[in-house]
Amino acid sequence: MTLDQLLTDTKPALSQIYNQDLPELSEAKDWQSKYRILMHLGRKLPPIPEKMKQPSLLVKGCESRAWLMHYYNQHQDQHFFVLDSEARIVKGLMAIMLCLVNGMSNSELKKFDLAHAFDKLNLKPYLSQSRGSGLNAMMVRIKECCH
Amino acid sequence: MQPFDPVNFRGQFEFFQHNPDWVYLDNAATMHKPNAVVNAMSAFYQRSNSNVHRGAHTLSQKATRAFEQARDDIAAFINASERQQIVFCSGATAALNQIAFGLMHTVLKAGDHVLITALEHHANIVPWQLHCARYGVTLDVVPLDANHKVDQQAFSQLLQHKPKVVSFSHISNVLGHIQPVAQMISQAKAAGALAVIDGAQGIVHDSIDVQALDADFYVWSGHKLYGPTGIGVLYGKTAALELLTPIFGGGEMISEVQFSHSLFNILPFRLEAGTPDIAGAIGLAAAINWLQDINRKEMKNYKAMLLNQFFEGLNKIGGLDILSSPVHNAGIVALNVQGEHPADVAELLNQQAVAVRGGQHCAMPFFNQLGLAGAVRFSFAPYNNEADVATSLQALTQAVEILTA
Numbered sequence: 001m002t003l004d005q006l007l008t009d010t011k012p013a014l015s016q017i018y019n020q021d022l023p024e025l026s027e028a029k030d031w032q033s034k035y036r037i038l039m040h041l042g043r044k045l046p047p048i049p050e051k052m053k054q055p056s057l058l059v060k061g062c063e064s065r066a067w068l069m070h071y072y073n074q075h076q077d078q079h080f081f082v083l084d085s086e087a088r089i090v091k092g093l094m095a096i097m098l099c100l101v102n103g104m105s106n107s108e109l110k111k112f113d114l115a116h117a118f119d120k121l122n123l124k125p126y127l128s129q130s131r132g133s134g135l136n137a138m139m140v141r142i143k144e145c146c147h
Numbered sequence: 148m149q150p151f152d153p154v155n156f157r158g159q160f161e162f163f164q165h166n167p168d169w170v171y172l173d174n175a176a177t178m179h180k181p182n183a184v185v186n187a188m189s190a191f192y193q194r195s196n197s198n199v200h201r202g203a204h205t206l207s208q209k210a211t212r213a214f215e216q217a218r219d220d221i222a223a224f225i226n227a228s229e230r231q232q233i234v235f236c237s238g239a240t241a242a243l244n245q246i247a248f249g250l251m252h253t254v255l256k257a258g259d260h261v262l263i264t265a266l267e268h269h270a271n272i273v274p275w276q277l278h279c280a281r282y283g284v285t286l287d288v289v290p291l292d293a294n295h296k297v298d299q300q301a302f303s304q305l306l307q308h309k310p311k312v313v314s315f316s317h318i319s320n321v322l323g324h325i326q327p328v329a330q331m332i333s334q335a336k337a338a339g340a341l342a343v344i345d346g347a348q349g350i351v352h353d354s355i356d357v358q359a360l361d362a363d364f365y366v367w368s369g370h371k372l373y374g375p376t377g378i379g380v381l382y383g384k385t386a387a388l389e390l391l392t393p394i395f396g397g398g399e400m401i402s403e404v405q406f407s408h409s410l411f412n413i414l415p416f417r418l419e420a421g422t423p424d425i426a427g428a429i430g431l432a433a434a435i436n437w438l439q440d441i442n443r444k445e446m447k448n449y450k451a452m453l454l455n456q457f458f459e460g461l462n463k464i465g466g467l468d469i470l471s472s473p474v475h476n477a478g479i480v481a482l483n484v485q486g487e488h489p490a491d492v493a494e495l496l497n498q499q500a501v502a503v504r505g506g507q508h509c510a511m512p513f514f515n516q517l518g519l520a521g522a523v524r525f526s527f528a529p530y531n532n533e534a535d536v537a538t539s540l541q542a543l544t545q546a547v548e549i550l551t552a
């Protein structure tokens with residue numbers, strides 16, 4: 001497995017999540033369904049193989065670990081990411097975040113406001129504080145990829 | 148002394164009236180405060196607030212009397228032989244830092260050993276690491292046995308290194324297991340070591356008699372014993388406290404200051420630099436005085452009954468890895484849903500208004516040894532009730548269902 005391959009596999013997963021799971025999530029009635037969908041969509045992201053999880057890729061959340069890989073296409077000015085987390089709910093939330101930022105230009109990514117974007121998707125209520133900060137740690141790391 | 152009445156007891160915590168939907172099972176992190184504590188602190192601020200030990204005025208004398216009365220009450224509570232053996236600090240963490248720093252040079256010199264166990268809270272690991280590294284002192288760690296208990300055989304063997312200090316917890320904050328603390332202290336002392344006990348969880352479970360235990364130091368935090376945050380107790384035998392170099396310098400802790408040097412005050416003030424947490428000490432004394440009016444034995448039995456009910460219920464839920472043993476347990480259950488991350492389990496419980504802690508509980512080395520990402524911890528208090536047990540079991544069943552669907 002290479003980063004290229006992971007990037008290639010991540011793209012269709014993200015568009016499926018965006019087109020299929022997100023609408024489902026917003027229609028879900030009870031919290032049980034919402035969390036089932038969140039965990040299910042996290043599973044759609046291709047996992048980063050253990051061997052590739054270098055310590056430098058580690059993003060420490062409060063109580064769980066996550067990993068981030070980055071590729072910047074200079075010609076097209078686009079940032080691409082692959083991520084993984086050992087906790088499933090937070091991985092689902094990270095997958096949604098990734099749907100929003102993958103392929104962004106450098107200036108778009110710099111300006112991106114996660115809280116605002118999640119608010120627009122009506123996702124904010126699902127984020128408890130601790131969950132939010134694991135996600136925030138990932139967002140901070142993603143932003144650090146900007147130049 | 149009044150008999151323990153669970154309904155009346157719970158009724159003394161206003162928190163539950165404001166949070167009727169919540170099941171609070173994170174008591175090992177911090178406990179709720181009875182009205183007796185909140186009222187005593189408000190009364191102090193509203194009626195008697197003044198700084199202590201300094202003013203010539205009557206108000207300051209009154210505040211000083213209340214503060215020093217708190218020290219007396221706490222000394223009686225743990226059966227300390229002298230009031231000066233009670234040093235106020237901000238909590239177990241501060242006390243352990245004072246001890247680790249304070250023993251360097253006076254007791255611990257390059258080449259010496261300090262012995263801790265693999266079950267310790269970070270508060271009883273990191274201070275030793277910090278100061279041992281600086282002074283060339285070796286930190287040895289007693290491993291755990293197959294039941295996640297401190298390996299007593301290894302403990303005896305490591306005592307042969309003749310550690311000058313042995314420091315361990317009375318009760319594990321992760322698993323709730325009660326250590327054979329009296330026996331370990333006597334072994335440590337027979338090996339010539341000072342015995343330091345992290346009583347952050349131990350003080351909650353049972354009455355403590357420091358003279359019977361014969362520990363050199365016994366430290367704890369007020370907030371885990373129905374008291375306010377920000378106040379804790381460093382108990383030490385007088386001779387042991389005399390060995391400590393103060394970690395903080397400042398007002399209150401000196402008897403004479405010149406620019407070239409200062410003379411330290413007597414115990415306990417020598418170790419209490421600055422304005423103390425006066426209201427905190429008064430609140431903590433209110434907590435233990437309130438507690439002493441209740442039959443603690445009945446209270447302990449009631450908590451044990453809840454714990455048993457919980458363990459029985461767990462047996463009916465499949466797919467769990469239960470790390471805690473019901474034997475010699477102070478009311479804590481750490482578990483995992485097989486194959487699932489504790490953060491996910493804790494979040495699904497949180498969604499159902501069951502407050503537990505999921506993660507490594509400030510005991511990273513413990514979980515690393517087991518190769519686990521952490522655990523979900525349910526910790527009980529006597530204000531919990533059978534409905535809490537039932538609701539949390541139901542919520543856990545629901546979480547397992549969602550995770551394994």
Ligand SMILES: Cc1ncc(COP(=O)(O)O)c(C=O)c1O
Nearest residue numbers: 238239240268270316320347368
């Ligand atoms: C066994 C143990 N030791 C030390 C501490 C630290 O206590 P505090 O944070 O109040 O200083 C705790 C608290 O979680 C604990 O459970």
